[in-house]
Amino acid sequence: MPQTEPMLRALNVHKSFGEHEILKGITLEVNKGEVLCLLGPSGSGKSTFLRCINHLERINAGRIYVGGELVGINERNGRLYEQNENELCRMRMKIGMVFQSFNLFPHMTALENVMEGPVTVLKKDPEEVRARAYELLEKVGLRDWADRFPKQLSGGQQQRVAIARSLAMEPELMLFDEPTSALDPELVGDVLKVMRDLAESGMTMVVVTHEMEFAKNVAHKVVFMDEGNVLEQGTPIDIFESPRHERTKAFLGSID
């Protein structure tokens, strides 16, 4: 990937469900090592957009590039071809995703959850994977909890295991969809801390969140979405200190 190529580039992305147009031309870029926070009211299309990035939803128009490569389609001699399962799989391996509901495998320990992908999907040597999994659990503050099952962990701990599990696949881009929204307030901080450490380690991240302090302090770019459009985007200072649109002001006012 050339140095100047953004890690994520969305160009005029449209997505409809039936007659209902949910994304109305989303254009944005995230450079390698940057954190983009995606804000906006419920129903504005944030989750749909994240799902389009790894082709869990098929877009109707526009282009999405991850690491300089088209997502979902190939372009050859000016014609478009749907990507096959292998191509989609290869592309999805570049992208980690963490959801509001962490969906760990309930019958596996934290360690086994983190090891699962690299062992079964990437066919890596289990002993190497185990060592790496311990490192990742250490990184999210759960080295001593490696042998616990999900139900023996708090929601915040489970979410940190989910982050470690995602990182075990060595993604180039991490997508977070309201990772702390389902957590009790006292558990949110530890998860945000892990995400902040990850950002500081240089991971490229797109984070849908209502945690405004996180967006202010960690994001390089903030995008405000409303009704399927990017209403405004800029640095955290631009968006938080001088929002241009009434709807952005109203939204920020309602959250703080």
Ligand code: ADP
């Ligand atoms: P946000 O994450 O910003 O709250 P979503 O992307 O979840 O917004 O939803 C945007 C709109 O798209 C909502 O009106 C939602 O009902 C609709 N929507 C999302 N997924 C589907 C789907 N699979 N089928 C039909 N409508 C959907």
Ligand code: MG
């Ligand atoms: Mg959502």
